[in-house]
Amino acid sequence: AKEKGRDNAQFFRPDMTNLATQKFGFEKEINEALVSDQFYLVYQPKVSVHQGHIMGLEVLIRWNHPTKGLISPAEFIPIAEESNLIIIVDEWVIDHTFAQCRMWHDQGAKCVPIAMNISGRHLVSETLVPYIAAKMAEYDIDGRFVEIEITEGVLLSDVERCIEVMAELKALNIKISIDDFGTGYSSLSYLKKLPLDILKIDQSFVNECDSHSEDGKICETIIQLAKNLDLGIVAEGVETAEQVEKLASLGCEIFQGYYFYKPMENLDMGELLMSGPSE
Ligand code: C2E
Ligand code: CA
Ligand code: CA
Ligand code: CA
Numbered sequence: 362a363k364e365k366g367r368d369n370a371q372f373f374r375p376d377m378t379n380l381a382t383q384k385f386g387f388e389k390e391i392n393e394a395l396v397s398d399q400f401y402l403v404y405q406p407k408v409s410v411h412q413g414h415i416m417g418l419e420v421l422i423r424w425n426h427p428t429k430g431l432i433s434p435a436e437f438i439p440i441a442e443e444s445n446l447i448i449i450v451d452e453w454v455i456d457h458t459f460a461q462c463r464m465w466h467d468q469g470a471k472c473v474p475i476a477m478n479i480s481g482r483h484l485v486s487e488t489l490v491p492y493i494a495a496k497m498a499e500y501d502i503d504g505r506f507v508e509i510e511i512t513e514g515v516l517l518s519d520v521e522r523c524i525e526v527m528a529e530l531k532a533l534n535i536k537i538s539i540d541d542f543g544t545g546y547s548s549l550s551y552l553k554k555l556p557l558d559i560l561k562i563d564q565s566f567v568n569e570c571d572s573h574s575e576d577g578k579i580c581e582t583i584i585q586l587a588k589n590l591d592l593g594i595v596a597e598g599v600e601t602a603e604q605v606e607k608l609a610s611l612g613c614e615i616f617q618g619y620y621f622y623k624p625m626e627n628l629d630m631g632e633l634l635m636s637g638p639s640e
Pocket of ligand 3: 540541561563564597
């Protein structure tokens, strides 16, 4: 047992050091990725169940690392979120998203709202609203084509500050969605305090919504809640016709997921927007 204990200690220490070094290395690499164009954006349509129209897009970041290949945002965003690096990454996304939207507009594409994921740390910072406002002016983008997706987690940290920032975003006509709704630990009372527009049902509930699990009931409850509070509702991670049918029967009208479209690169997205009916 004693030997085992020593083994454990030996295991533990190098691992911890390694992790810290790895994380530091990762942060450095994220900085390098920003300056040497290793990030790019993909776009996933949100679809109306009625005519199959594209009602909006969500923009998602991708990292094409020179030696490691594609790295998922699920892997590097949480590391960036531990420091103000996330603000630099989010700003890169905002700038490139607006530049792309301007290009699509100029090419005559149908204009639809585009949603960006903003980290909680960034939302409560002093810099988000001035940065977005400056970029909207620079690219001449109207606020009604801009949406912000945030997760519930941020509301735990500083509700008063969230209310303040959200009011400033509303003043710019920007819409606000709660992402991964139902997975956070915050109280529901924030829903009436905050100027929210949309709830996105987390894909973990959508996955099994058509089976006999509790998830269908959870989806039903979330949809009812949204309707009672006069909020829009989007189901994300929709992969099957059965899920669409079930959620539509519960009153959900806007869908996002592989069943309709996978996230796509700018050229394919532009083509799709160009082919759609204009406003
Ligand atoms: P999220 O905001 O909840 O985004 C939805 C994720 O589900 C995306 O993964 C998307 O590609 C994936 N997805 C869409 N439809 C389906 C489906 O039908 N089935 C399944 N299994 N998955 C589907 P992705 O792109 O890997 O992003 C992961 C997370 O990373 C995002 O979750 C978001 O929290 C974060 N993220 C992505 N891009 C950005 C960004 O530009 N800024 C920030 N701050 N976070 C980002
Ligand atoms: Ca999202
Ligand atoms: Ca989500
Ligand atoms: Ca998520």
